[in-house]
């Protein structure tokens with residue numbers, strides 16, 4: 030049996046795979062998860078984020094670029110945008126010599142970042158070939174006279190590594206531009222952040238996210254039931270990546286239900302499909318079914334303290350055994366309680382504090398079962414003594 | 417001889433006995449090359465791993481059953497050498513990065529890139545990508561999780577991840593965003609009974625319906641536990657009937673004893689005795705959070721209604737302290753003292 034770590038076998042395999050690469054492009058796209066398949070390739074492909082995109086498009090003309098800081102929640106297009114910008118600036122030939130990407134999967138200690146940046150900055154500035162081909166190339170791509178260093182996931186760099194970066198940024202500022210990308214702008218030290226133009230990437234709004242999802246659904250020939258797009262958007266909370274994954278999984282599921290028994294190849298045939306429903310989307314997204322939440326709320330509002338404890342305890346035990354995510358439970362309970370008009374504001378004040386504390390505990394890794402039980406009992410107490 | 421739990425583990429999606437809908441979902445995903453990264457979560461003993469292995473089989477066929485174990489050495493930036501075990505077939509590999517504690521990031525960085533940058537050895541493989549199964553993903557450090565982010569995107573043509581976790585709250589948002597979350601609920605008591613019945617039949621053991629029901633109930637919907645109890649009961653008794661005693665695991669019996677002692681006597685001397693027992697549990701590798709949770713649930717039925725919520729409140733409070741602090745015994749003991757005081761004031 031060939032070993033997983035038999036390097037020779039792997040190299041041979043890689044070589045033969047390379048040989049059969051012709052025509053592999055199409056196939057390559059097919060075998061990727063949809064989030065990668067539909068990653069925006071140009072700035073115009075990026076959905077929403079109008080402000081950032083319009084400013085960046087202007088820089089394509091001006092052939093100058095500030096240092097930049099992109100920040101915002103996951104799945105809003107930060108990495109896609111900077112990669113698309115770099116591609117449009119340099120084109121495929123020069124991309125690899127002009128752009129350095131360092132992310133959290135690279136070793137990013139102080140000295141390593143400094144070395145890597147130094148080596149990269151010092152390399153001779155690659156240019157399009159001389160002659161007509163080069164002139165053509167320049168017509169398509171501006172190829173400005175600097176390189177770009179992308180520090181993706183910069184919020185996972187230590188403070189020290191970030192401070193060390195200040196000097197490096199200055200030393201090479203003539204020939205390099207930095208783009209820092211992160212989720213939490215507050216984790217970037219001020220001296221660094223203040224050197225950059227900041228671009229905030231917002232969670233995608235319903236209209237824009239919906240539009241993109243519908244486009245993809247059309248390209249993949251997925252039927253969507255009324256309301257399914259709304260459900261996708263709602264369950265993914267502005268994170269387009271998540272929404273696309275939900276869409277893919279729902280599509281696979283209905284596709285499979287449809288063709289069960291027809292063999293796997295039947296999937297590719299263009300036949301009318303069963304539609305993706307709201308229920309399927311919610312199931313895939315891990316939304317806790319409304320009646321579990323309702324039963325829990327009802328138990329919490331029992332008049333007698335003894336009864337409240339017993340029934341809350343039993344329901345929470347089932348919730349834990351069913352593996353519902355505690356953060357999801359918290360979110361759904363919160364939505365119900367905070368928008369419940371029959372609960373007084375002073376009560377809500379107290380309740381919100383319990384949520385705050387429980388959320389923190391969960392993030393710290395406290396036991397989910399105990400945390401949810403504690404939360405629900407305390408809220409039950411609040412409701413009883415103020416109700 | 418293999419334990420019943422291992423011997424009768426289903427090996428394919430078809431052979432899985434419960435959550436048929438979920439099995440169909442996994443099958444639907446596994447039939448396509450665009451299989452997404454997964455985060456499989458749910459309570460322990462509910463069959464997450466079994467389901468993942470069955471999914472691998474659906475992806476690649478019987479070749480995934482031929483596994484071997486390698487020990488690999490990694491070097492940290494401070495030149496420390498780490499030894500690390502890897503379970504692999506030619507199609508997939510399985511790692512438990514939390515084995516190396518805070519150095520898990522090094523392993524993730526090196527190993528995953530290496531896997532991702534090499535192609536499938538078997539050119540006739542059903543999938544072009546390999547799968548890396550990461551056990552105990554909820555114990556990964558933040559740094560290790562961050563290190564997964566771009567790797568999951570960049571190398572997705574060559575590699576897909578399946579993360580296994582008991583819960584998702586410790587998984588950072590960018591990783592949750594990059595994976596399809598798959599919840600595996602624990603089987604219901606009836607479903608456990610069905611498994612016990614079929615395992616019993618395969619082993620030609622006498623079938624006692626009422627006993628199976630009791631085992632299912634005792635197990636707290638944990639199938640692994642139920643099978644272990646089932647095996648123990650049949651191994652230890654000649655005559656099996658509906659009332660045959662089901663011995664709890666030693667550690668649980670000890671915690672039940674601690675609960676009784678807390679109820680009976682509220683003195684510093686007692687706390688001291690309980691401390692010995694706590695150390696005993698800890699030295700047998702029972703996690704402090706399991707101790708506090710089990711203790712709280714053993715206490716609750718024994719105390720008056722108005723104290724029940726209080727006990728839960730403080731157990732949750734000290735469980736959090738256990739996660740954040742470094743000396744677990746302090747927090748265990750503080751909880752014991754707290755409960756004793758509550759009982760004393762009540763009396």
Ligand SMILES: Nc1ncnc2c1ncn2[C@@H]1O[C@H](COP(=O)(O)OP(=O)(O)OP(=O)(O)O)[C@@H](O)[C@H]1O
Nearest residue numbers: 064067068075076103104105106107108109270590
């Ligand atoms: N604004 C957008 N327009 C189009 N597609 C998007 C957009 N945002 C996210 N996507 C989709 O989500 C995927 C991930 O986006 P991207 O990698 O840019 O996210 P990110 O903001 O860098 O997230 P993270 O903070 O988790 O790194 C893309 O491949 C694409 O499919």
Ligand SMILES: [Mg+2]
Nearest residue numbers: 107108109181
């Ligand atoms: Mg990104």
